[in-house]
Amino acid sequence: MKKRNAIIWFICFALLLLLPRVVWVIGGDRFATDATENAAVTELPKLTRENYREFAAQFEGAYNNGVPFRSQLISFNSLLDVRVFGEKEINDKVVIGDEDWLFYSAESDIDDFKGTNLFSEEELAAIADNLTTSGKWLEERGSEFVLFIAPNKETIYGEENLPSYYKGGEQTRAQQLVEYLRENTNLRVVYPEEEMKAYKDDWSLYWHYDTHWNAAGAYIGARALLAELGIEVPLPEEVTFTLDDYSGYDLARMMNLQDYYEKHMPKDINYVVTGYEPNNLQAVSIDDATALVYHSDAPDTRKLFMVRDSFAGGMAGVLASSFQDSYMAHWNGFFEQSMVEEQDPDVFVLEVVERRLDYLAAFRLSD
Numbered sequence: 001m002k003k004r005n006a007i008i009w010f011i012c013f014a015l016l017l018l019l020p021r022v023v024w025v026i027g028g029d030r031f032a033t034d035a036t037e038n039a040a041v042t043e044l045p046k047l048t049r050e051n052y053r054e055f056a057a058q059f060e061g062a063y064n065n066g067v068p069f070r071s072q073l074i075s076f077n078s079l080l081d082v083r084v085f086g087e088k089e090i091n092d093k094v095v096i097g098d099e100d101w102l103f104y105s106a107e108s109d110i111d112d113f114k115g116t117n118l119f120s121e122e123e124l125a126a127i128a129d130n131l132t133t134s135g136k137w138l139e140e141r142g143s144e145f146v147l148f149i150a151p152n153k154e155t156i157y158g159e160e161n162l163p164s165y166y167k168g169g170e171q172t173r174a175q176q177l178v179e180y181l182r183e184n185t186n187l188r189v190v191y192p193e194e195e196m197k198a199y200k201d202d203w204s205l206y207w208h209y210d211t212h213w214n215a216a217g218a219y220i221g222a223r224a225l226l227a228e229l230g231i232e233v234p235l236p237e238e239v240t241f242t243l244d245d246y247s248g249y250d251l252a253r254m255m256n257l258q259d260y261y262e263k264h265m266p267k268d269i270n271y272v273v274t275g276y277e278p279n280n281l282q283a284v285s286i287d288d289a290t291a292l293v294y295h296s297d298a299p300d301t302r303k304l305f306m307v308r309d310s311f312a313g314g315m316a317g318v319l320a321s322s323f324q325d326s327y328m329a330h331w332n333g334f335f336e337q338s339m340v341e342e343q344d345p346d347v348f349v350l351e352v353v354e355r356r357l358d359y360l361a362a363f364r365l366s367d
Contacts, residue, residue, distance in 0.1 A: 093254040097161040100265060102251035103154055104211045107355045108173075113154040113162065115169020124180045127360045132185055134350075134365035138340075143305075143348045147181070148225050149174055149191040150213070150311040152354040153206040156196050174354045192224035199236055204269040209261050210248040214270040216241050218314025225315070229347060231300060231322045239275030246270045273318070281321040288313055292328040294320035305345035307331045307363075311353045323347070337365055 089095055093106040103109065111117040119127070135145040151174070159168055178191045196205055196217060205217030213221065216236070223233050247268030252261040261268075284293040288310065298321060306312060306319070306328040320326040327343050329335040331352075340348065352359050 090255050094251050095162065095166075097157075097163060099161060099208075101157065101161040101208050102210075103158070103162060104251060104355075106254075108358075109152050109154050109211075109355050110166065112152055112172050112174065112354055113158045113166065113168055115172050118171065118173055118176050119180075123361065124177065127177065127357075128181060128185050128187075130360060130362075130364040131181070131187055131350075134363065135187055137365045137367065138348050141341075141344070143340075143345050144188075144229070146188045146190060146225070146228055146347070146349050147360075148221075148349055148351040149178065149189070149357070150221060150309075150351065150353040151191070151193050151196060153211060153213070155193060155354060156200050156205060156217075172354075173357060177357060177360075188228060190225050190228045192221050195224050196220050202236070203241055203271065207247045207249075207268050207270065209252040209265070209268050210250045212248055212250070212311060213314055214247075215244075215273050215314060216271045218311075219273050219318055221311075222315035222318035225349065226319065226322055233276045233318065233322065239273055241271040241273055244270045244272050276318065276321070278317075278321045281317065288330070289332075290330055290334045292316050292320075292326070294326040296321050296324055296326075298322050298324050300324065302346035303327075303343065304347045304349065305329070305340060305343050306349040306351055307335050308349075308351040309353055309356060312351045315351075331359065331363075340365065 089105065093104070095103040095105045095110065097103050108117055131147060138145045154162060155172060155174070158166065174191060174193070178189050181187050181189050199205065199216075199220055203216040204214065205220065206213045219239070220236055223236070226233055245267035247270060249258045249261060249268070252258045279296040279298040281294060281296045284295055286292055292308075292313070294316070300322060301324050304319065304323040304326040306326070308328050308330060309332065310330075312319075312328055316326075316328060320328075327339075327345070329339055350360075350363065
C-alpha cells in the first residue's frame with residue numbers, strides 16, 4: 001500500500017511539473033504575451049567552442065525567460081504584492097507611492113531623491129571639463145551650447161507621494177552639479193526644478209504609472225529651455241491643457257500589470273497642449289530610437305540640434321515649432337559627433353534626465 005501510494009504521489013508530482021509544458025506546447029499561442037515586464041525574450045543558445053564558458057548561464061537565462069506561463073505568473077505575483085500584501089517595493093524596479101503613484105527604483109532615482117549619491121570633486125571637475133571642451137568645440141563652429149537637465153519624477157513629487165520612509169536629502173546630485181557648473185564655468189545650464197515645482201499642484205506634470213513627464217510637464221520644461229535661448233512662449237496658465245488619459249505605462253509594464261492598470265485603475269493623467277503658435281510645424285522624420293526631424297515656419301531661422309533621451313520627446317513639438325529646422329538625435333547608441341558637423345547647427349542642446357547624469361562623464365565633443 002505504501003509503495004503504491006508513493007508511486008501515485010510521484011506520478012502526480014511529475015504531472016504537476018510536466019503539465020504546464022504540455023499545455024504550453026499544445027496551446028501556447030493562446031497564452032503567450034510580450035515580455036511586458038521589460039525582460040528580453042531570447043532563444044536557447046547553442047553550445048559552441050566560443051561560448052562554452054558562458055553557456056550554462058546563457059542557457060539558464062534563456063530558459064527562465066521562456067518558462068511556460070511566465071508572464072501570467074509574474075502578473076499574478078505582482079498583483080498579490082500590490083493588492084493583497086500592500087508591498088511598496090516591487091521587483092527591484094518599482095516603488096508604490098501614495099495615491100497609487102508609481103516610482104522608478106531600478107536606476108538612481110531613489111538615491112537621487114535621498115541625496116546619497118553625490119558626485120566627488122573629481123567627478124564634478126571631469127564633467128565640467130568634458131562640457132567646457134564640448135562648448136569650445138561648438139563655439140568654434142558657430143554653435144551656441146546649452147545643457148538641459150530634465151528633473152526626475154521623484155524630485156518633483158517625491159516629498160508628497162513616495163512612501164514616508166523615504167526622506168529627501170539636503171542636496172541632490174543634480175542640484176550639486178548645476179551649482180558647480182554655474183560657479184566654476186561659463187556654461188549655460190537649464191534645470192527647471194523650481195519652474196516645475198511652482199506648477200506641480202495645478203496640474204499633474206508626470207504620468208502616475210510611467211517614469212516620464214506628461215505633456216504639461218514637458219511644456220514647462222520646454223518653456224524654460226526656450227527662455228534660455230531667447231524665445232518666449234506663453235506661460236502655462238496662458239495655454240490650454242485639455243485632459244487626455246494616454247500614458248506610457250512603463251512602470252506598470254515593469255510589474256507586468258499594464259493591462260490591469262489600464263482596465264482597473266484610475267485613468268492616468270495627460271494633456272493636449274494648445275494655445276502656443278505651432279508655426280505650421282511639419283514632422284520630416286520621426287523615430288524615437290534614432291532621430292526626430294522637424295521643419296516649421298518659425299520666425300527664428302536658427303537650426304536646432306539636440307542630443308537627447310526619451311524626455312525630449314514630450315518637448316519636441318514645442319521646441320521644433322520655435323525653430324525653422326530641428327534635428328534631435330537620441331544619444332543611446334545612435335548619436336555620433338559627425339552628425340553635428342553634417343548638420344552645422346546654430347544651437348546645440350545636450351538634454352539628459354537627472355537619473356542619467358553619469359552620461360555626462362562620457363560625453364565630449366573635440367577634434
